[in-house]
Amino acid sequence: MDLHTPDLAPINFQDIIVERPVERVGLIRLNRPQALNALRSQLMEELINALQSFDHEATIGAIVITGNDKAFSAGADITEMANATLTDMLNRGMIERWRQLRNIRKPLIAAVSGHCLGGGCELAIACDIIVASETAKFGQPEINIGVIPGAGGTQRLTKAVGKSLAMEIVLNDRRLTAEEALRYGLASRIAPLDQYLTDAISLAAQIAARAPLGVQMGKEAINKSFEMSLADGMSYEEKLFYILFASEDQKEGMRAFVEKRKPVWRGQ
Ligand code: DAK
DSSP, X not given: OOTTOOOSSOOOOSSEEEEOOSTTEEEXXXXXXXXXXXXXXXXXXXXXXXXXXXXXXXTOOEXXXXXXXXXXXXXXXXXXXXXXXXXXXXXTTHXXXXXXXXXXXXXXXXXXXXXXXXXXXXXXXXXXEEEEETTXXXXXXXXXXXXXXXXXXXXXXXXXXXXXXXXXXXXXXXXXXXXXHHHTXXXXXXXXXXXXXXXXXXXXXXXXXXXXXXHHHHHHHHXXXXXXOHHHHHHHHHHHHHHGGGSHHHHHHHHHXXXXXXXXXXXX
């Protein structure tokens, strides 16, 4: 797979690089290596812009977010936050940007290597799937700077790894290796350092080749399972299942099965 295919529609971002490495896959590289990809406001703003444009682009079916081999991201930019007041924090749009991340409908795959800490870990967990390199290290070290996680580190992480381990991670800066992340269900697979990004892109390409509405609704239903009771979640799932019968892709998928041919998805 050629990861060096030039961007088909270059946009002038400063803190991220946006590419289309293969058909139907958008790739966003966090690009502040000198600060271990710390998530300053500018980076987060660019990331959300790029995600939203891929989300609206019909030719894109899945999105990969990555950093570099040394760091996915070491978290929010501490230098930017160090002297902030409560009002500064509320007025900077930080919360809004993280909320916008939750509204991306297409599947997001985090390709994680090296440091994946604080807000960086929360960004990876906010994605739908994590593909980790063997060197990935996950953690929520906010306690070392006198705060706690603020973008899911006490909530999503706890749902993934359970209470006792989440307590160790948040209260005592326990870091998880890639193996542990896999064992506890935070990551779905691990790959060697020279392979994890290619693997993440291949996985994204496979998902992107599937029925687009089905993929989006599957993502939505699974994410709802974290917010609803089992009964409400089951009922939500049923409704999305029935809604898909209003799509052309459901007709095409089932007809293709009966006719013993490959379906041609239109995302309608
Ligand atoms: N912010 C700013 N700069 C950072 C940084 C960070 N988080 N992490 C690293 N850097 C910078 C370092 O300052 C250094 O810069 P120079 O000194 O070269 O100018 C450069 O990156 C290389 O870092 P080191 O020299 O420290 O590299 P080492 O290999 O020695 O150590 C390290 C790597 C990752 C162990 C270390 O850099 C480190 O501990 N970094 C801080 C990790 C951390 O505490 N992260 C949590 C930050 S708080 C919210 C949303 C999000 C958040 C909160 C709320 N809402 C929506 C409400 C998130 C909060 C956080 O993430």
